[in-house]
Amino acid sequence: APEKLSDIVTSFLDIVHDRLISDRRGTVADYIPQLAGADPEQFGIALCGLNGRVYESGDTGVDFTIQSASKPFVYSLALDDQGLDAVHDRVGAEPSGEAFNSVKLEAGTGRPPNPMVNAGAIVTTSLVTGRSPEERFGRILARLSAFAGRDLRVDEAVLASEQESGDRNRALAYLMRGAGSLTAPVAETLDTYFRQCSVLVTARDIAVMGATLANGGVNPVTGERVTSAETCQHVMTIMATCGMYDYAGEWLLRAGLPAKSGVAGGLVASSPGEFGLGLFSPRLDASGASVRGVAAAQQLATRFGLHVLHRP
Ligand code: GLN
Numbered sequence: 001a002p003e004k005l006s007d008i009v010t011s012f013l014d015i016v017h018d019r020l021i022s023d024r025r026g027t028v029a030d031y032i033p034q035l036a037g038a039d040p041e042q043f044g045i046a047l048c049g050l051n052g053r054v055y056e057s058g059d060t061g062v063d064f065t066i067q068s069a070s071k072p073f074v075y076s077l078a079l080d081d082q083g084l085d086a087v088h089d090r091v092g093a094e095p096s097g098e099a100f101n102s103v104k105l106e107a108g109t110g111r112p113p114n115p116m117v118n119a120g121a122i123v124t125t126s127l128v129t130g131r132s133p134e135e136r137f138g139r140i141l142a143r144l145s146a147f148a149g150r151d152l153r154v155d156e157a158v159l160a161s162e163q164e165s166g167d168r169n170r171a172l173a174y175l176m177r178g179a180g181s182l183t184a185p186v187a188e189t190l191d192t193y194f195r196q197c198s199v200l201v202t203a204r205d206i207a208v209m210g211a212t213l214a215n216g217g218v219n220p221v222t223g224e225r226v227t228s229a230e231t232c233q234h235v236m237t238i239m240a241t242c243g244m245y246d247y248a249g250e251w252l253l254r255a256g257l258p259a260k261s262g263v264a265g266g267l268v269a270s271s272p273g274e275f276g277l278g279l280f281s282p283r284l285d286a287s288g289a290s291v292r293g294v295a296a297a298q299q300l301a302t303r304f305g306l307h308v309l310h311r312p
Helices: 005-020 033-037 067-082 084-090 118-126 133-148 156-165 167-179 186-197 203-214 229-242 245-254 291-304
Strands: 044-049 054-058 259-261 266-271 275-280
Touching: 005 044, 005 054, 005 291, 033 156, 044 203, 054 203, 067 084, 067 118, 067 133, 067 186, 067 203, 067 229, 067 259, 067 266, 118 167, 118 186, 133 186, 133 203, 156 186, 167 186, 203 229, 203 266, 203 275, 229 245, 229 259, 245 291, 259 291, 266 291, 275 291
Parallel strands: none
Antiparallel strands: 044 054, 044 275, 259 266, 266 275
């Protein structure tokens, strides 16, 4: 009997999973103490099709904090609240060629280079509408949850650890305040940013989040319209050019998909009009991306000819 498509997809995810499980390169992030305790062997691969079906291999139900993989989704909210031009006045759209925590700001304006590095994400968070920090974070959590298709929550222990060890982010925020590119109060903006980074997700959740972007803003599992197709296009553009920090260029060359990494080991990628990919494994490479996540995404993209610039 002919194999079902779902079996074929799942067995290919299993093959990639099995192939990469012996890859123990990289190290678990420890600059946020609470992240250092993660089990480095965990590895999950999830793929969500635009029909809402999710295919999974390995540890796809394990909770981890979303970290920087929150940035594209919060950017979508800032874009919807303020419009592209108003957001772009405050945070640029140029790859920095530097690490996620780079202090590089635009000469003259003090504007952060893009919304995927920490400096740019902190400004982006400050641009989300809300009358109070509670309301602003409530809207961020609701947006992340709508992308994932279920109610997400904060890991309070990671949040406390981020707040304790967040001096570099605090320094970035003060620099931008001094330069005039951050106008909101530092303490509450950082509290909101740390909270957004501490939201718990699974590989399955971020696959659905990526699929919602790939689907022009409609969550393929819940059917809810989360944002506009135009916003998704803007977000995926920034992910393609800046999502992998100083690895962004080589990433686009090899995987060819808009993507975003997080230091807890999550990696979300979107194949526009096709599917979302959610990867999780805690050991990170020098750019702060999951070693196995990067390798798995590249193998899947190469195998299926998924490069966004691919023309058969
Ligand atoms: N919360 C982390 C930080 O601000 C996020 C960094 C990341 O995931 N690259 O340092």
